[in-house]
Amino acid sequence: MVTDKMPMGKDRPIGIFDSGVGGLSVLRHIRAAMPAEDLLYFADSAHAPYGDKTEQAILERTLAIAQFLIEHNAKALVVACNTATAAAIKAVRSAYPSLAVVGIEPGLKPAALQTRTKMIGVLATRGTLASASFSTLSQKIAASTGVQFTLQPCVGLADQIEKGALNSAVTEALIHRYLAPLMEQDIDTLVLGCTHYPFVRPLIESIVHRLTSRQITIIDTGDAVTKQLVRILAEHALQQTAIRSGSLTAFTTGQPTVLKSTFFSLLGLQPTVLQALGAP
Structure with missing residues (x-):
């Protein structure tokens, strides 16, 4: 024992x-x-x-x-x-x-320190975003810094990465679907809130550049x-x-x-x- x-x-x-x-x-x-x-x-x-x-x-x-x-x-x-x-x-x-x-945990603290617009996008699993600990952390940081978090659950993205499909058409379509609504906001910082997501960071960066001309800082924890x-x-x-x-x-x-x-x-x-x- x-x-x-x-x-x-x-x-x-x-x-x-x-x-x-x-x-x-x-x-x-x-x-x-x-x-x-x-x-x-x-x-x-x-x-x-x-x-x-x-x-x-x-x-x-x-x-x-x-x-x-x-x-x-x-x-x-x-x-x-x-x-x-x-x-x-x-x-x-x-x-x-x-x-x-x-x-x-998702890099909410470093994101709050780096944002200029105080608008931050968060990509994460549905489970992470629905958890009590995430809610407590995000509300605490938002209250103390005045930032606004726009949350995007990424259903199926971790599955694609788990399968090794890092550059497949399906993976690209999922990332585009999840990034598009975030890029419509005035975010300047994007948090990768799942440890799988850094493995598709090049694809995320490429799609971000297609969707917006703004400079977006990406946070990997x-x-x-x-x-x-x-x-x-x-x-x-x-x-x-x-x-x-x-x-x-x-x-x-x-x-x-x-x-x-x-x-x-x-x-x-x-x-x-x-x-x-x-x-x-």
């Missing part, structure tokens, strides 16, 4: 988890910033996407995966999924109070999450200090060959990929 009393040595790996492959956009930031750290990546692909699931279902999956990564000696957990962070991060921190836990992780590991003396190249091991509830192919196509990496709990 794993408890919150277990030792948390600096030589243990960092666990990173997402409903699928979106969290790889966060993993690449972490690997670049901390190349000596051993990393575990968990893709819950058999249960993706989370955006259309109930909050209770997401909570149960997140707690099960947190337990799995702790049993694999994770010293820290990065919930690299906006929807899971919104639904379950409080429960994870409550269940494992001694574990260093970093969540991800992977870098901010990494900085927070570095800070927390340093605070708890958990940073790897050895001069070495860290290992990378991945787990999936889907097909290992698919995740292995996705690692290579998106990041140029070839980690060991293993079948994990809950696989069909």
